[in-house]
Amino acid sequence: MSAAVDARQAGQRVEEVLDRLAATGDREVCAAAEELVRVLMDFYGAGLARVVDGVGEAALAPLLDDELVASLLALHHLNPEDVHTRIARALEAAADPLEPLGFDEATGVLTLRPRAAGGGCGCGSAADGAGRSVEDALACFAPEVTRVELAPAEPPQPALLQISTRPVTPAPVR
Structure with a gap:
């Protein structure tokens, strides 16, 4: 079983690494790192597109509830x-x-x-x-x-109070 991966945290981590490289001031290294990320994204996106095409929408449907799968599909514009x-x-x-x-x-x-x-x-x-x-x-x-x-919450609607006549109870027979 694969280790749990949080897509948002992974994206933040990539941004942090790119920011650290940018902070060094070496523009060539920063540009190379950004290109590497783009090439890998294109590579994995193309592979994922083939998987999606191969399994079809019906087989993909149960996987759409998984946050990691959903985020990868959305990232590559493949979510049906x-x-x-x-x-x-x-x-x-x-x-x-x-x-x-x-x-x-x-x-x-x-x-x-x-x-x-x-x-x-x-x-x-x-x-x-x-x-x-x-x-x-x-x-x-x-x-x-x-x-x-x-948007502001709608105020709660008051409960509907039903008022009716009291049922008539027959007088006790003596």
Whole structure:
């Protein structure tokens, strides 16, 4: 079994290494490192594209829930699902009480709102702590999302109170 790999952490690590090389001031070394990353990305992307073509969409479907597989497919523009489906998958994976209101494909901005919970105050405090897990899931499933904006929660709707007449009870027979 392979070791667990976090796609976001791996990407951050590559950025850190490239930044360290850039900090040395040696432009040739930095350019060579960036070219190496591009060549490897192209190489692995081409191989992954062949795998996706070979197994077909039906065999690929069960793998789309895996964050690492989903992020690799998204990185190489190979995920067969549309962005809205992948956003929904990310929100489900994050298991946070947020619902999508809209996604602007031109700007990459996703607008979310805390889901109304029965008896909640509408203050959104649960959604405040949800941000990081949502961002991590979106980075894996829908990297097209470049920014998340939270809309205010809708105030909870009052419970419907049913009032009816009291049932008539017959007088006891004596």
